[in-house]
């Protein structure tokens with residue numbers, strides 16, 4: 001794949017790729033794709049002469065992956081919280097690490113996560129931060145070119161949150177509002193604010209209620225974890241006398257502007273609530289298995305019209321941020337649970353692209369390759385020893401391709417990676433910074 005010259009007149013032609021459009025008709029076409037001012041202007045035979053031309057022969061061209069649930073603040077803790085269930089994982093490992101992050105360590109963590117996401121073909125994320133330093137995460141997202149929804153996490157419960165991370169309800173809301181005012185809409189809506197109370201256990205009723213009001217006052221997305229682990233469910237049952245989703249629903253945290261991560265342990269009334277309120281679900285199969293949380297019945301959710309997308313969750317519970325791994329696992333798990341014909345490759349790829357975009361209410365702008373949509377596009381090697389001979393592109397992409405086959409990544413028509421070289425992030429510097437900053441975090445924890 002070669003790129004001819006620099007960005008001429010904001011026009012790019014992706015020449016002669018095999019385009020997996022993910023449009024409603026499911027078209028896969030051998031064609032050129034013309035990008036003008038960050039949007040897809042034409043798909044077909046393009047003879048534009050004053051555009052950058054990228055030779056895409058030998059590539060599958062796809063809409064970029066949408067990851068519905070990640071934690072950039074945790075990337076530095078990769079490999080440091082293995083073999084634990086959720087509540088121990090949080091209380092013994094992840095919260096102490098988060099409490100020890102200063103602004104520079106947060107910057108290193110975010111940059112490392114962003115670099116991994118871009119290299120693996122992700123173009124859009126929904127990110128939940130830690131309680132502090134989310135401004136730094138937005139700053140890194142701004143520079144990287146990645147599309148993102150994100151917000152500082154909110155935690156104020158006096159009995160469950162350690163002193164080092166516990167916030168005052170009003171101050172948590174005020175900081176969220178300030179971050180939203182500062183960053184929401186940045187770079188033509190590339191960055192959006194999301195109000196992100198961590199999970200019901202870590203928040204007072206007051207904080208949960210007020211965060212849903214804050215989100216609705218400003219038109220922000222609401223994002224939290226729900227029904228991930230059985231011990232979490234017992235704590236909520238003791239506190240509220242109902243399931244986690246029902247509890248969130250009572251406090252205003254369901255609706256088409258809400259994304260709940262995990263949703264493993266829902267009763268049938270709660271499944272109906274998800275459907276009736278059009279609440280989105282972020283499915284994170286690797287994380288759910290590694291923390292021994294369970295298997296979310298996403299095939300069932302999809303059959304009932306629930307909007308479901310995929311996410312890697314954080315590096316310490318995965319330990320990668322790799323959409324290919326999540327796609328493959330998502331398919332295999334539903335087959336184990338519902339039978340071999342459940343969740344076909346095309347349905348999984350849809351969850352990873354247009355499904356996620358729809359759940360984020362961005363389905364009209366990203367998630368498929370159609371004229372008028374934003375040019376969030378990736379190119380993946382068509383033929384490798386691990387993938388040939390191709391029968392069906394969806395099968396190949398979900399079951400056989402890997403993140404290392406992603407050759408370019410583009411958001412709003414801007415190349416973030418070309419020939420596997422990152423263009424907006426310095427890869428070697430990012431690796432060096434991650435190593436030095438985790439050392440500083442560990443030193444602080446031992447001091």
Ligand SMILES: [Zn+2]
Pocket residue numbers: 069070071225261313314
């Ligand atoms: Zn999470």
